[in-house]
Amino acid sequence: MAEIGDNPARRPTIYDLAQIVGTSPSAVSAVLNGTWKKRRISARLAERVTRIAEEQGYAVNLQASLLRRERSRIIGMIIPKYDNRYFGAIAEGFEAMARERGLFPIITCTQRDPALEVEAAREMISYQAECLIATGATDPDRIAGVCAPSGVRTINLDLPGTAMPSVVSDNFGGARDLTRQILDRVRDEFGVLAPLWFIGGRAQDHNTRERLRGFMAAHADLGLGVPPDRCIMRGYSATKTEAALAGAQIAEHSGIFVNSTIALEGVVRWIYDHPRLPALRFGCFDWDPFARFLPQNIGMMRQDTGAMLAKVFDFVEHPPPGAPRVETPCIFEPAN
C-alpha cells in the first residue's frame, strides 16, 4: 500500500489549528469536542476555531482521542456471513441502532470459522470496544472467555452461550409451528400424512437441536414417528445439502422442513435439477423475498431481527445479572 507520505498534505492536528488561530491546543480541543461552554471559551473564539478547522479539513484523531478518554463508546459485533437476509438485516439494524445511541459500531465477518471468531474478538478488545455482540458464534463461551480478562462484556445473538446473556429466536416454537403448517399442507394438497424430511444445519448446533425438537414435537402431536434417516444435517452449505439430497430417497408427495435459506438453496437446486421434478412441499426456517414465489414453498418462519436487536441493546444498556436467555417469537410469512 502506498504511504500516506506520498501526499504532502499531513492531517492537520489541534496544534496546527492552534497556531493558525493564535490560541492554545487545549482551547481548540475544547471547541471541537463541544465542551467549550463548560470550559468558558468565548463564542467568538469558538467560531473562529470552527471556521479554521473546517477550512483545513480537520478531523479529530480518534486514536489519540480514545486513548485519553476513559470510554470508547465502541461496540463490536462479529457475524458469520453477509450472504443471506437474516444476517444482512442484523448487520444493518445493529449499525443503525448503535448510532442512534451514540455508539460506534464495528462489525467483522468471521466466515463461520472458530479461529477467525476468536481473532476478531481479540481485535475488538484491542479497539477498546466496551461490549461485543457475538452473532451466530460457533463457540460463544470461548469468546466470552477471551473477553473476560479485559472486562469486555459479550452478548450472544442467534446462538446462545452459558457464560453471557443470549438473545435467540424461539427455535423450538417456530419449528413446531412451521412443521405443523407443512404437515397440514401436504395432507391437504396430497392427501398424505407422513413424516417430513428435516434438511440443513448441524446436529451439534444449538439452534438446529431446538428446531429438531420442535419438528419432533409437531410430529408427536399427530402421533407420527420420524425415522432417523429423515434428518439430513450436513452443515450450512448449499452444495453439500444438494449432494446429500441426491443420495436420499425422497418420494413423490413428500414434505421438507428446510433449516435456513442456505440449505434452501441446495434444496431448490436439487428440486429443479432433478430429472423428474417430484411434487413436494417445503417450508423454511428463515426468510428470503424470492423464495416466497417458489411454487413448492408453503411459507417461511422469519426471525424477528428488530425485536432481537432491541433486546440486545437493552442488555447493553442495562446489564442483567447472570446469563439470561431471551427467546424471541418468529413471524410466519406464508408463501404465495
Next chain:
Amino acid sequence: MAEIGDNPARRPTIYDLAQIVGTSPSAVSAVLNGTWKKRRISARLAERVTRIAEEQGYAVNLQASLLRRERSRIIGMIIPKYDNRYFGAIAEGFEAMARERGLFPIITCTQRDPALEVEAAREMISYQAECLIATGATDPDRIAGVCAPSGVRTINLDLPGTAMPSVVSDNFGGARDLTRQILDRVRDEFGVLAPLWFIGGRAQDHNTRERLRGFMAAHADLGLGVPPDRCIMRGYSATKTEAALAGAQIAEHSGIFVNSTIALEGVVRWIYDHPRLPALRFGCFDWDPFARFLPQNIGMMRQDTGAMLAKVFDFVEHPPPGAPRVETPCIFEPAN
C-alpha cells in the same frame, strides 16, 4: 451503557506485564509486537513475557499503538446496504482480501444516504484509515473532496467518480447482452418482437444511464425503437417499483429488463399479486440464487465482485496516476 469500571478487572497494559515479569515496558512491547529479535531481546525473556501476557489475557491497545505508529494499515469501506447478494459478496470479499494483505478492514453501511456517506467517510479519516473504498456512493467526488485534505486516497467501486480511480461493471456491455437475450427469448417463446420494459434504478445514476444506453443499443441493433414510457425508474425500492408497475400498461407477452435485484423484488411481487398472471419474461441486471428458479426469469447478469475487488486492491497497492476507470465484464447466469 454500563461503565467498564463496573468490572474490577482493568485491561492489563505493557506496564503491568513489565512489573510482573520484572522487566521494562519497552522490552515487553518489543516482544509482543514481534520486533524483539531486531531489538536483541533474549529468547528466554521473550518466552517469559509471552507466557505472562497470555496468562493475563493481554490485548494490545490499538488506540495507543496506532497513535504512535506512522501507518495504521486500516482500510475503510462504505457500502449502501447489506440486503442483497451483490453488496454482501463485496463486503465479505473486501474483508477477506484486506486481511490477506495484512490490512484492517472497517466497513460502514450508509443506507444510500448522502449525509451518512460523508459522515462515515469522516469517521474513517478519524480512524486514520489509509485508504477508503466508496462503494455505490451517491456522490463519489464529494467523498473524495472530504478525504483529500487528510491525504486519504479513495477508490470508487460500483459507481464511478471523476476525482479518483473507479472500478465498475461493464454496465453498457452487460445490459446490451442481457437485453438481447431477453428479446431473443420473447421472440422464441412468444413469437413477438417488441421493445422491452426497463424497470428500476435512478435516471440520474451513472450505472442506470449506462445500462439504459446498452438497453437502447440492443434495441437499435434490431431496428427497434423504445417509447420513453417504457422506462420506469423509481429508485432502488421494491415497493415503489411494484406500485409503478401497477400503474403501467404491461401487455401479455412482454419482456422486462429489471435493473437490480431490489427492483426485481417489486417486479415479482407485482407479477404474483396481479389478478391475471400475464405470460411474460424478464432478465435481471444482478444476481440472486432464488430468482434463478422463477419461471419467467430468463437469466441474470451477475457482476464479477471478485474481479472488481482484485482491481480495487491493485489500485490500493499501486496508486495509478489520475482517475482511471476500469470496467469489469459481467457474467451471464441463465435461469432454469
Next chain:
DNA sequence: CAATCTCGCTTCATCGATTGAGCATGGACG
C-alpha cells in the same frame, strides 16, 4: 591491558487529544 565490539537490556521523548489546575484581567463590592 586498553580499545572495541556484541549482547541484552533500559531510558525517555513522542504520537494527538483531553482535562484538572492555575493564571491574568477586569469589574463589583465593602
Next chain:
DNA sequence: CGTCCATGCTCAATCGATGAAGCGAGATTG
C-alpha cells in the same frame, strides 16, 4: 483601596505503545 469573583483563557500531566539512543557487562582483538 484591598478583596473577591467571574471570565477566558493557558499549562502540563496523562492515556499506552513505540523505537532511537544509550548504558553496563562481558567477550574479543591488537
